[in-house]
Amino acid sequence: AIRMTQSPSSFSASTGDRVTITCRASQGISSYLAWYQQKPGKAPKLLIYAASTLQSGVPSRFSGSGSGTDFTLTISCLQSEDFATYYCQQYYSYPYSFGQGTKLEIK
C-alpha cells in the first residue's frame, strides 16, 4: 500500500499569510493526487485534483503542484474561512490512501 505523509501536522498562521503544506508519497503516483479541506462536523471538500487542477468553485488563492512523490498545497493569502484541516490523497492505486492531515489554526 502507498503511504502518504503530510507535513506539518499542524501550525498556526494569520489572515493574509501565504502557507504551504507538503505531501509525500512512499512511491511514485504520477499526478494522481487530490487535496481536501475539512471543517469540524462537516464532510471533506475537494479542492484540487490531478495534483494541480482547481475544482470548480474553489477560490484561486488555492494552488497545487508536484508529481511523482512530492506535492504541495499553497494558499496564497489566508482568509478566515480557510482555517481547517487539509488532507492529501493518492488515487493512483488501491487502496486509495490519505495523509494524516494538517490542521491550520489561527495565530
Added chain:
Amino acid sequence: EVQLVESGGGLVQPGGSLRLSCAASGFTFSSYAMHWVRQAPGKGLEYVSAISSNGGSTYYADSVKGRFTISRDNSKNTLYLQMGSLRAEDMAVYYCARELSGYDSWGQGTLVTVSS
C-alpha cells in the same frame, strides 16, 4: 445537484453487524465508482472500500477485509456497506463518496458506535 445521503448508522455491540446505505441522486449513479471512507472521533480520514460502476470489482482496506462487504443496486441508485464482526476500532463516521479524480462529492456521514 449531486446528493449522497447515508443512513443505517447507530449503536452496535462488539461482534455485531450493521448495514449502511447511501442513496444517490442528481447524477447517473451507474456510471461512477463509489467508495466508503471513515473517520474515527478526532482522527483523520481512512479509506474503507470501493466498488466499480457495474459492481463487478470491489476493493477493501486490510483493516476491514473479510468483515465488510460493499455492494450496490444501480436500479435503486443505492450503495451499501455490510459490516460484520464489528470492533471498537470500527467506531467512526462513515461517508460515502463518488469517485471522479478523487472524491468530488461526499455524503454528510453516518455515525457508527461500537460499544457494549
